Amino acid sequence: MRKLSLTLLAIILTTLPFYAQDTLSVMIIGDVMMHESQLSKDHRQFLRFIAPQLRKADISIANMEFSLGGEPYTGYPEFSTPDSYAEYVAGDCGVDVFLTANNHILDRRAKGLERTLEVYRRMADSVKFTGTAGSQEEMESNYPLILDKKGIRLAIVNFTYGTNSPSVKNWPNVNYMEADSIAKAVSRAKERESDFILVLPHWGEEYSLKHNAEQEKWAEWIVAQGVNAIIGSHPHVVQDTTHINGVPVIYSMGNAVSNMSAINTRLELAVVLKFTIDHITGKKSMLEPEIQYMWCSLPGRLTDNYSTIFVKEWAERRDEWANPSDYDNMMDTYERVKAATGVVD
Numbered sequence: 001m002r003k004l005s006l007t008l009l010a011i012i013l014t015t016l017p018f019y020a021q022d023t024l025s026v027m028i029i030g031d032v033m034m035h036e037s038q039l040s041k042d043h044r045q046f047l048r049f050i051a052p053q054l055r056k057a058d059i060s061i062a063n064m065e066f067s068l069g070g071e072p073y074t075g076y077p078e079f080s081t082p083d084s085y086a087e088y089v090a091g092d093c094g095v096d097v098f099l100t101a102n103n104h105i106l107d108r109r110a111k112g113l114e115r116t117l118e119v120y121r122r123m124a125d126s127v128k129f130t131g132t133a134g135s136q137e138e139m140e141s142n143y144p145l146i147l148d149k150k151g152i153r154l155a156i157v158n159f160t161y162g163t164n165s166p167s168v169k170n171w172p173n174v175n176y177m178e179a180d181s182i183a184k185a186v187s188r189a190k191e192r193e194s195d196f197i198l199v200l201p202h203w204g205e206e207y208s209l210k211h212n213a214e215q216e217k218w219a220e221w222i223v224a225q226g227v228n229a230i231i232g233s234h235p236h237v238v239q240d241t242t243h244i245n246g247v248p249v250i251y252s253m254g255n256a257v258s259n260m261s262a263i264n265t266r267l268e269l270a271v272v273l274k275f276t277i278d279h280i281t282g283k284k285s286m287l288e289p290e291i292q293y294m295w296c297s298l299p300g301r302l303t304d305n306y307s308t309i310f311v312k313e314w315a316e317r318r319d320e321w322a323n324p325s326d327y328d329n330m331m332d333t334y335e336r337v338k339a340a341t342g343v344v345d
Contacts (some may be wrong), residue, residue, distance in 0.1 A: 022150040024275040027057035028200070029294075030233045030253035030268050031065045031102075034085055036075030037259045038306060043085050045305045046257045047093050050270065050294065053310075055094030057272065058149055061156070062089060062256060063099040063202070063233045068116040069108025075259075077164070078107040083119050090127035097145065099158045101131030101175045102202045102234065106165040113172045131158040134172040143175055144189045144197070151277045152196070152284060155189035157182065157227070160202035161234070177203060177218065186225045195284050196275055197227040204235045204252055209264065209340045211239050211251035223247045228286055231271055237264040238293075240341040248289050250343075257296050257308045266296045267333045269343070270310075291345045293334055301326035312345065 029050075034043070047054070054060040069080035089095045098120060106113055113132060120129040128147070133139035144155040159175040159182060167174060175181065182199075189197045199222055205212050211219075219230055223244045230249045232239070239252035254268035272290040277283070293311040301323045302309070311334050314320075318327040338344060 020280045021276055021278050022152070024059070024150045024152045024154070024277075025057045026154070026198070026273045026275070027054055027060045028231050028253065028271045028273070029054070029060075029062050029256040031236065031255045031258065032062050032089060033065050033255060033258035033260075034075060034079060034081040035259035038257075039073055039075065039082075041299065041305050043082075044088050044092060045303075045307070047089070047308050049307060049309045049313075051093040053270070057094075059097065059147060059154070060093075060095045061097040061099060061200070062095045063102060063200075064089070065102045065104050065233075067105060067108045067112040068119045069112030070115055079104050080108050080112065086119060086127075087123065090123055096127060097147070097156060098127055098129040099131050099200055099202075099233075100129050101158045101160040103160060103162060103164050105132060105160075105174055106163040106168070109165055110168045110172060113168070113174075117172055130156055130175075131160070132172060132174050136171070139173070139175075140188070143181075143185050144194070146189065146192055146194060151279065152275050153192075153194045154275070155186075155192070155194035155197045156200060157185045157189065157197060158200045158202075159185075161204075177201060179221070182222065183225060186227060190226070195277075196229075196286055198273070199227050199230045201230065201232050202234045203232055204239065206235050207237055207262065207264070208235055209237055209239055209337065215251055219249050219251075220244055223249075229273060229289070231273075231289075236260060236262075238267060238269055238337050238341055238343060241291075241343055250289065250291075255296060256294070257306055259298065259306070260296075261298065264333060264337055266298075267311075267330070267337050268294045268296065268308075270294055291343060293338075293345050295330045295334075297321075297326055297330070 066079035066081040130142045130145035235252040270292045274287040297307045
């Protein structure tokens with residue numbers, strides 16, 4: 001009996017570390033867009049190659065850069081996208097959080113934003129949203145948006161530098177890059193006992209591979225408020241990364257899917273953050289971000305549709321391209337952007 005007990009104890013002690021620690025994975029992608037040319041394609045195929053990893057993450061997040069303003073559906077410069085696109089990104093791809101603070105969210109003005117929020121509220125069982133709100137109460141509940149999973153409490157703070165259409169005076173409204181409102185959101189996150197605070201700004205200079213002085217100034221100020229990571233969007237290209245007082249700052253992920261073809265706009269990042277908790281000691285920590293480059297292949301290049309793929313997964317598969325020159329473009333862009341930004345996957 002004593003020998004059996006000692007054996008059982010050894011098994012317990014051997015397996016305890018496995019059960020004692022949990023890891024929460026958070027995957028973030030950049031601008032999910034719907035340009036005019038995309039409207040004629042089956043959008044249920046756009047993210048099919050990266051969807052398994054989005055679903056695998058404990059929490060996945062995407063910047064939804066359009067309004068659900070209803071028909072007629074339009075692309076740039078005033079986006080109004082079919083509701084089924086958002087339903088696809090959440091339902092088929094498994095995205096858990098929609099970021100809505102971006103410069104195109106008011107493309108159909110206040111009524112378009114109201115309708116967008118109505119659609120997202122109907123989807124509440126499958127996806128949460130942050131960045132906009134229909135009332136003061138809704139803003140206070142989702143700015144920050146707080147998620148609890150695996151014993152870890154994560155706060156998400158999302159805002160934009162501005163909107164292409166005039167801001168709304170009352171409600172619904174958008175979270176703007178204003179010091180007072182950001183500080184209040186971070187303070188609310190702390191008051192609600194968040195373990196980690198993730199800031200997701202929509203900012204920066206479009207098409208620039210380097211962050212600008214304004215981004216750096218804001219990043220330094222945001223870090224000083226006491227946050228754990230800053231992951232940006234808006235420039236439509238990958239930008240350089242850094243650490244400020246130990247806090248990782250990824251200035252821009254680039255697009256996730258779009259019809260853009262300008263130089264560097266089809267290369268993008270997926271960022272995975274991992275948070276750990278030791279259930280015995282209670283210690284919680286964040287690991288260094290994991291970065292994966294992606295490529296948005298346009299119709300007729302890899303397949304007959306828009307196809308976002310992981311670069312490394314397809315790096316040795318040139319013969320599978322319908323038009324191999326797109327493979328060459330992907331690899332040339334990949335090497336060029338890595339050299340210019342210093343972002344290595």
